Amino acid sequence: MRGKNNLAxxxxxxxxxxxxxxxxxxxxxxxxLESLMNSFSGALYxxxxxxxxxxxxxxxxxxxxxxxxxDLAVYALGAEAIPGAVLEAGRNVKGAIVVSGxxxxxxPKGAEIEKALKEAARAAGVRVIxxxxxxxxxxxxxxxxxxxxxxxxxxxxxxGLSIISQSGSFAVTAMDELATDGIGVARVVSYGxxxxxxxxxxxxxxxxxxxxxxxxxxxxxxxxxxxFVEAAxxxxxxxxxxxxxxxxxxxxxxxARSHTGAIAGRYEIYKAAFRKAGxxxxxxxxxxxxxxxxxxxxxxxxxxxxxxITDGGGMGVNIADACEEMGLxxxxxxxxxxxxxxxxxxxxxxxxxxxxxxxxATDESFALALSKTMSGDFxxxxxxxxxxxxxxxxxxxxxMLAQKPGFTEKPIIACTPGGAYSRERIRLFHEAGLPxxxxxxxAVRAAAVLSKAGVRR
Amino acid sequence: MDVRSMERIVKETLSLGxxxxxxxxxxELLRLASFPVPKSRVVxxxxxxxxAAREIGxxxxxxxxxxxxxxxxxxxxxxxxxMNEKEIEEKWSSVILGVADDYPTxxxxxxxxEEMAPRGAEVIVGAIRDEQFGPAVMFGIGGVTVxxxxxxxxxxxxxxxxxxxxxxGEVKGFPILTGYRGQTIKDLGAIADALIKLGDIMxxxxxxxxxxxxxxxxxxxGAVVADARAVxx
Numbered sequence: 310m311r312g313k314n315n316l317a318x319x320x321x322x323x324x325x326x327x328x329x330x331x332x333x334x335x336x337x338x339x340x341x342l343e344s345l346m347n348s349f350s351g352a353l354y355x356x357x358x359x360x361x362x363x364x365x366x367x368x369x370x371x372x373x374x375x376x377x378x379x380d381l382a383v384y385a386l387g388a389e390a391i392p393g394a395v396l397e398a399g400r401n402v403k404g405a406i407v408v409s410g411x412x413x414x415x416x417p418k419g420a421e422i423e424k425a426l427k428e429a430a431r432a433a434g435v436r437v438i439x440x441x442x443x444x445x446x447x448x449x450x451x452x453x454x455x456x457x458x459x460x461x462x463x464x465x466x467x468x469g470l471s472i473i474s475q476s477g478s479f480a481v482t483a484m485d486e487l488a489t490d491g492i493g494v495a496r497v498v499s500y501g502x503x504x505x506x507x508x509x510x511x512x513x514x515x516x517x518x519x520x521x522x523x524x525x526x527x528x529x530x531x532x533x534x535x536x537f538v539e540a541a542x543x544x545x546x547x548x549x550x551x552x553x554x555x556x557x558x559x560x561x562x563x564x565a566r567s568h569t570g571a572i573a574g575r576y577e578i579y580k581a582a583f584r585k586a587g588x589x590x591x592x593x594x595x596x597x598x599x600x601x602x603x604x605x606x607x608x609x610x611x612x613x614x615x616x617x618i619t620d621g622g623g624m625g626v627n628i629a630d631a632c633e634e635m636g637l638x639x640x641x642x643x644x645x646x647x648x649x650x651x652x653x654x655x656x657x658x659x660x661x662x663x664x665x666x667x668x669x670a671t672d673e674s675f676a677l678a679l680s681k682t683m684s685g686d687f688x689x690x691x692x693x694x695x696x697x698x699x700x701x702x703x704x705x706x707x708x709m710l711a712q713k714p715g716f717t718e719k720p721i722i723a724c725t726p727g728g729a730y731s732r733e734r735i736r737l738f739h740e741a742g743l744p745x746x747x748x749x750x751x752a753v754r755a756a757a758v759l760s761k762a763g764v765r766r
Numbered sequence: 767m768d769v770r771s772m773e774r775i776v777k778e779t780l781s782l783g784x785x786x787x788x789x790x791x792x793x794e795l796l797r798l799a800s801f802p803v804p805k806s807r808v809v810x811x812x813x814x815x816x817x818a819a820r821e822i823g824x825x826x827x828x829x830x831x832x833x834x835x836x837x838x839x840x841x842x843x844x845x846x847x848x849m850n851e852k853e854i855e856e857k858w859s860s861v862i863l864g865v866a867d868d869y870p871t872x873x874x875x876x877x878x879x880e881e882m883a884p885r886g887a888e889v890i891v892g893a894i895r896d897e898q899f900g901p902a903v904m905f906g907i908g909g910v911t912v913x914x915x916x917x918x919x920x921x922x923x924x925x926x927x928x929x930x931x932x933x934x935g936e937v938k939g940f941p942i943l944t945g946y947r948g949q950t951i952k953d954l955g956a957i958a959d960a961l962i963k964l965g966d967i968m969x970x971x972x973x974x975x976x977x978x979x980x981x982x983x984x985x986x987x988g989a990v991v992a993d994a995r996a997v998x999x
Contacts, residue, residue, distance in 0.1 A: 534899030538922065570894050570976040570997065578896045581920040 316506065316514040318404035319438060320496060321450050322380035323351045326372050326402070328394055329385040330355030330363045337408065337456040338385035339364075344453040351451075354379065372398040380404065382435075383444065383454050388412055391440070392425035399433045406454055407439035413502050414441050427504050442501025443477035446484065449495055449520045457481055468493020469522030470605040473511045475529045477501060479594070483527075486598055491739040492605040495520040509533065509540035516544040523604035523762070525597060526552040526588075528579075538586045545587030549609050549762035551600050553591040554579045589761045596754060599746065603755035606744040607720040609762020612689030613637045615753075616682045617663035619694035620670035620702075624726060624749060625663025628692055631753035637760060639663075643687055650681055663694075671701040676709045684715030690759060692752050694724040697731050704737055711741035720744075720759050724752035767963075768798040769970050776973040780998055787996035788831050789838070790878055795996065796979070799967055801960065802990045806880035812858045816851050818879040825849050825882045828857050829993075830865060834872035836995060841869060847882055854879075883990045887943055887952045888981035893923065893964040895975050895999070901968030903961050905930075907939035908981045923965025930958035943984065956989035957982070975999045 325345060331338045342364055345353055355363040358370040369375050372382060382402045384391050388411030395405055412423040423440065430437045438444060444454030448467035455462070455477075462481050465488040474480035477499040484497055496518070498511050508526060515521045524544060531537050544550050557576040583590045591597050603609070615637050619625040629639045642650070642662050650660045654674065659665035664682065666674050675693065683691055693710060695702065710721055723738040723745035725731045731747070738745030746752040775795050779787055787795065790808050797803045807818035808831060819826045830843030838844050842864040845857040858877070865872060888908035895901050899922055906918035919936040921929050934940055934954060943952040960982055968974060976997040983992045 531898055534896065538899070570892075570978075577918075577920045578899050578902055578922075581902050581922045582899050585922045 315436065316404070316510060318380045318436070319406070319445060319498075319506075320447060320452075320514065320518070322404070322452065324354070324377070324379045324381070325349060325351065325452070326354040326356050326369075326375065326379045326382045326398075327385065328356045328372065328382055328398075330357045330360070330368060331385075332360055332363055334364075336385075340456045340458055341383060341385060341408070341454050342366075344455070344459075345451075348451040348453050351380075356382075372401050375401075378402070381406065381452070383408065385409060385456070388419065388422050388440070392422065392429040395426060395433055395435060395437075396429040398435070400435075402433070402435050405430065405435050405437045405439075406442070406444040407437060407504075408442060408444050408454055408456060409439075410441045412440045412504070423502060423504055430505060437505040438498065439501045440504060441477075443481060443499035445499075446480075446494070446497040448493065455481055455484070455497075455499070463488035466491070466493040468495060468605055469520070470494045470525065470601055471496040471498075471515050471518070471521040471523070472525045472527070472601070473498045473500070473508055473515070474527035475500065475503070475508075476527055479527045483594075483598060483601065487601055487605065490602060491736060492602055494605070495522075503532075507532070507537075509536045512537075512540040512544045512550070516540070516547055521548065522608070523549045524551070525591075525601050525604070526550065527597070528552055528554045529556055531579075531582075534578075534582060538582050541583075541586035541588050549589065549604055550587065551589035551591050551597075551604070551758065551762070552583060553593060553597045554583075555593075589758055591758075595751070599751050599754045600758040602744045602746070603720075603722070603758050604762060606739065606742055607722075607759065608718075609720070609759040613760045614687070614689045615639050615756055616688035616691040617694065618666070618675065618678045618682065618691060619663055619696070620666045620668065620675075620699055621694065621696040622659060622663070622665040622667070624694045624696060624724070625665055628694055628724065628749045628753060629663055631750050632756070635753055635757045637753065637756055640687065642682065643685070646682060646685065646687065650678070653677060653681070668699045669701070670695075670699045672703055672706045672709050675702075675706060676712075676714055679710060679721070680714035680716075683713075683719055688719070690720050690722065690756055692722045692724055692756060694726075694749065694752070695734075697725065697727060697734060704734070707734070707738040707741035707743060707745075711743050720756075722746070722752050722755050722759075724749055767800070767966065767970065772798050772967070772971045773973065776971065776998055780973065784833050785998050786833055786836060787998070788833050788875065789829060789993060789995065790831060792977070792994035792996045793991060795967075795971075795977075796991055796994055799963055801963065801979075802988060804881040804883050804990055804992070806878050808876050808878055810876045812855060815854055815858060815877055815879050819848070819851065819854055822879060822881045826854075827878075827880045827882055828854060828861070829878040829880065830861055831875045831878050832865075832869075832872050833875065835865070835869055838993075841865065883983045883992050884985060886983040886985040886989070887949070888983055888992070889943070889957060890918075890978065890980040891957065891960045891964055891982050892976070892978035892980065893968045893974075895968055901965055903933075903965045903968075905933040905937065905957070905961055907937055907942055911937070911939045921965075923968055925962055925965050927958055927962065930961040933961060934958070950986050952984040953987050953989060956987075957984055960989060973999050 906912035
């Protein structure tokens with residue numbers, strides 16, 4: 310069953326059956342059907358023997374009754390009914406997403422039902438995502454089985470970032486934040502109990518997926534560690550892969566007899582596995598979001614030499630400190646560059662790295678400083694810390710910076726600490742395609758992620 | 767690497783109903799993987815100990831061999847730098863009496879009389895087999911830095927030579943090996959060899975769950991296995 314690219318039914322379905330479709334819009338199946346009617350352009354078939362019509366669509370008593378093979382069946386039924394339904398659908402379906410809970414996560418009785426589901430899927434020759442998951446949100450195919458109303462959780466626009474997550478709530482919350490920040494995604498997969506499709510399968514697919522430019526993973530536990538490392542290694546050779554692992558405290562070998570065994574906590578082994586696989590290790594939810602923003606809006610592989618341009622000296626020094634702490638370097642300005650800047654700028658600007666344009670900063674002085682410091686081969690990345698106090702600064706600044714005067718590849722990270730006025734400016738940076746953060750530490754963490762996000766040779 | 771003989775050690779121990787390799791067994795296993803191991807003899811009585819010491823040449827180490835006491839030095843079962851026969855007799859009785867008091871039920875298989883390794887930097891190199899991710903190797907500078915500070919680095923095995931050197935560079939105590947405070951520069955290549963080889967052993971020899979050299983004594987040239995233990999699956 311396992312193999313490359315046999316997940317196509319999940320990511321480019323031309324037909325979808327929703328098993329357990331309901332006339333009451335508040336139910337899970339109602340939310341899913343509504344989403345699919347809005348975003349999915351292929352054939353859509355509600356299935357439920359109790360209704361002849363659901364939300365204006367013809368409703369079928371069974372998948373077989375549809376009369377043609379279906380790429381993807383989404384099951385929103387009680388757990389007990391699902392193994393039977395999967396078996397009954399048989400080979401009329403290529404892929405199944407089981408969003409329902411009530412399986413192994415609930416105890417021995419649920420585990421039995423999950424076992425029956427696995428057996429049914431094997432007998433029917435169908436791949437399964439779930440159970441106990443949110444399924445897929447996909448801006449490429451228009452598939453959205455995340456059963457949370459859009460009024461509560463916004464969906465991101467299309468973008469190059471794909472997210473795979475064991476936890477549905479983690480994925481959905483991150484999606485909401487990214488959508489609010491204007492960061493797009495390609496595919497988001499929540500696979501829950503992973504009775505069949507797991508992170509390695511998803512990575513196999515995403516490695517070859519041209520729509521996916523970077524991958525972020527949320528991990529609770531991995532069963533087949535070696536297979537995961539192989540799949541992630543293949544992936545990271547082509548595009549950046551980053552991961553957060555939760556449950557760090559869990560101990561490794563219980564009752565270990567050697568120091569090695571006693572010290573080897575689960576997390577040490579996961580770290581070693583991430584390193585082997587070329588995965589960028591992320592530390593918790595905040596780091597996950599920072600990394601998603603950074604790689605959702607720009608590309609990595611930049612190197613560690615950071616230029617800092619600011620109009621607030623103190624913030625510049627704070628950023629420089631954070632860089633040192635996170636293993637990045639803040640090299641001094643080369644003499645030729647500082648000589649040139651001195652000739653161009655007023656003498657009260659502090660020419661150095663950080664470069665302080667002071668309260669007299671203008672959009673143009675930021676752009677000029679950017680062009681002069683970043684056009685040579687002195688720095689790999691620049692953090693522009695724009696405090697919005699100087700009255701000459703306008704909302705054109707993000708757009709001017711995004712033109713990257715005199716250079717092309719090197720990432721620009723914006724940092725705009727401050728209250729309401731400054732926070733609203735973050736959106737302007739994002740619209741200009743520049744990742745922006747409201748604290749120096751977050752900006753530097755983003756830089757650290759980008760510095761590691763080069764595709765491995 | 768004589769994998770078949772190494773597996774025989776594992777199997778024979780398991781057939782005795784034991785889950786640990788005691789020091790002489792673990793060292794024999796490592797010797798079969800061409801690790802440098804000091805000359806030694808396992809003895810059952812003090813006369814044999816004296817004979818072994820004469821043959822090996824003073825100074826020697828005298829160590830308790832018991833599958834029930836895995837941390838020998840904590841149990842008072844290790845004496846180093848024994849200079850003469852009289853001292854062997856003294857230490858022998860002191861170990862026997864101490865162990866009889868503290869571990870009355872421990873099975874004593876005998877004593878290891880061993881050539882003293884010259885002084886050097888002590889490091890710990892270990893390997894485990896993880897249920898999900900398979901073999902992994904660990905490096906640390908010996909003693910408290912490992913136990914209290916957890917100043918160690920891990921990699922999934924097998925590892926490359928480059929990874930072995932990265933592992934050494936990652937621990938904060940690394941300068942101890944490179945001439946800190948007038949010390950000599952230690953043979954990092956020998957440590958790399960040990961880490962690579964431990965990973966290979968875990969990959970090729972079935973039945974090992976944990977395998978640890980603690981300490982590996984590292985000299986300006988070469989390194990020697992001063993103590994070792996293994997846990998079986």
